[in-house]
Amino acid sequence: MLDKSTFTPHGKHLIAGDWVAGETTFKSEPAHGPVHAFSVGTPDLVERAAKAAEEAFWSYGYSTREERAKFLDTIADEIEARGEQITEIGTQETGLPEARLQGERGRTTGQLRLFASHIREGAYLDRRHDKALPDREPAPRPDLRMMQRPIGPVAVFGASNFPLAFSTAGGDTASALAAGCPVIVKGHSAHPGTGEIVAEAIAAAIEACGMPRGVFSLIQGGKRDVGQALVQHPLIRAVGFTGSLGGGRALFDLCAQRDEPIPFFGELGSVNPMFLLPEAVKARGAEMGTAWAGSLTMGVGQFCTNPGIAVVEKGPEGDAFVKAAAEALTGVDTQCMLTQGIADAYTSGKSRFDGRNAVKPVMTTDSEGRNASPNLYETDAASYLQDHALGEEVFGPLGLVVRVDGPDDMDQLARGFEGQLTATLHMDAGDTALAQRLMPVLERKAGRLLVNGFPTGVEVCDSMVHGGPYPASTNFGATSVGTLAIRRFLRPVCYQNVPEDLLPDDLA
Structure with missing residues (x-):
């Protein structure tokens, strides 16, 4: 059992098993809480x-699925063993409440x-076998087998708004390690x-499972030169990133x-539009307005x-929705944001x-x-479509209501949106025809796509998609949440007429 005393960071980087x-x-x-000093990357x-990760790949990339699954399970165990300390320093650094950090740790x-379970099952390998047809005319067919293989070392950038689930041991790291790829986290x-205490948990799992030390490294701090060096290092084969459009686009380029x-x-990022269809608004517009305010301000909108x-359409029913949302937002207390920089960006975004x-x-x-504190604004469809800003x-608890004249207006507005992580329909049975019209666009x-719900809350499961057309994400065919996320760090390899003793164990 680990010591449950307060965690005091040493402020070092973890480079291939050494704290530097x-x-x-x-x-x-x-x-x-206390301020701590950390080494600059x-x-x-x-x-x-990167060199240590490449060296580790020659063994880790060819480890068994069971070995990697045990490693992932052990990382989870080591994180849980440090649970109280993680919550304490996490709440100090981010201002997030204890319940939020505990829930995120569980996620x-x-x-x-x-x-771990996913790779044990093995379906992600997408194994295929076309047997040889030596007598086929006009030409014989060779024996062909295919499976997914890991790509090599992966760079992961930690996210500001999820210190656990999208950072050091978050979804990008978990899926890359599951695939067989060493990871370097910025x-x-x-x-x-x-980040440091979670890296300690990973280091303990590396030691317990006998994994190569270069399978994971954490580099703290640093300016743009560190991020640039990481994404441009010739040994890095892919990058996982969650963050701002500006920063992400610079790294993408x-x-x-x-x-x-x-x-x-x-x-x-994304503005995640909700379309409130007429019959639903007529039946429960005020109720939806109050619920929207709760979703909009959850976690300070971060x-x-x-x-x-x-x-929402113009008219008294839509007015009731807006009024209820405003009244609910008025009762929301001021909340601490994750960083001063995020708070400044929120104020700047509001000024637009x-x-x-x-x-x-x-x-x-x-x-x-x-x-x-929350803010609420209103505009019309024509003005929205003409003003890209x-x-x-706006990363924070700011909402914009766009009023439309009817179904045609709503359809035109939907077509005008850029790529999004989510889009939501609030509807009743009488709205089905309009919903069917909007679905292909959305x-x-x-x-x-959601119906009668709110997108805050991303389930971690096989069928989840957390991604979307640009600018929501840079690769519309991928997801950063759910088991399909592993496919980002794999590539198909075909083996033609390869003897069984040369094939990967999962194909033999």
Whole structure:
């Protein structure tokens, strides 16, 4: 049993099993609690980690599925053994409540175990075998077998808004390790202590399972030169990223500009539009307005699936929806955001709506420091389609209601949206015809479609898709959540007339 005392970070990087200090340090900026010093990452550390990851791949990439599954299960066990300490430093660094961190920890260990189970089953290998046809005319067919193989070392960038589930041992790391790919994590400076203690859990699992030490490294802090060195290192074969559109697009471009381009799997955010259809609004508009306010302000709106836009027809029923949402938002207390930078970006994003002739303030507040309060605005479909800035994500509890004249207006607006992570229909039975009209449009716009629900909350399971057309993500054929996420770090290999003793064990 581990010591349950307070965790005090040592502030070092984990490079292939060694805790390495740097020449310079940066200070954490916790919402509350003590400030700690952490070593600043460098391109030299990237070089060391990448070489160790490549060396580790020659054994880890050819390990058995059971060996990797046991490793993932052990990482989950080691994280749980440090649960109280993770919660303590996580709440200090992010300002998130204990219940949120405990739930996120459960999600993190759950997805590690889900991938362990997934690779044990083996279906992800997509094994195929076309037997030889030596007598086929006009030409014989050779013996052909195919299966998915790991691609090599993967770089993962930790996310600011999920210090556990999308960071050090989050979904990108879990799926890459499950595939057989060593991982180098660029830790997020918003929660370096949380990243460090989770890295300690992974290091303990490496030791317990006898895995090669280069299978995982964590590089803390660092400026753009560290991220650039990581995505452009010739030994890195793919990148997983969750973050802002600007930062993600810059890294995506660097990946494309390499002498040998590599895939960049970036999840870049979304406004997640909701379409409130007429019969549903008539029956329960006020109820939906109150529920929307709750979803909009959950976690101070710091979710990539936050439903930032509600589309509703003009008229008294739509007015009731807007009024109920505004009243509910008025009762929401000021909440601490994850970082000062995110709080500043929220204030800046709000300023895009203030003073615009086509935008009506419904309920506005002023936010101070790292704390944020909700805001609600309203515009019409024509104004929204003409002003691109209204469709840009504001990361925080800000909602925009877009009023439409009828079904044609709603359809045109749906066609005008950029790529989204989610799109939602709120409907009753009488709305079915309009919903059927909108579905083909929304399918092309989003990776996940919901009916009569709210997208905040991403289930970790086989059928989940967390991705969508650009700019929601940089690869519309991938997901960063769910077991399909493993496919990002695999490639098909065909074996022609290969003797059984040369085939991978999973094909023999």
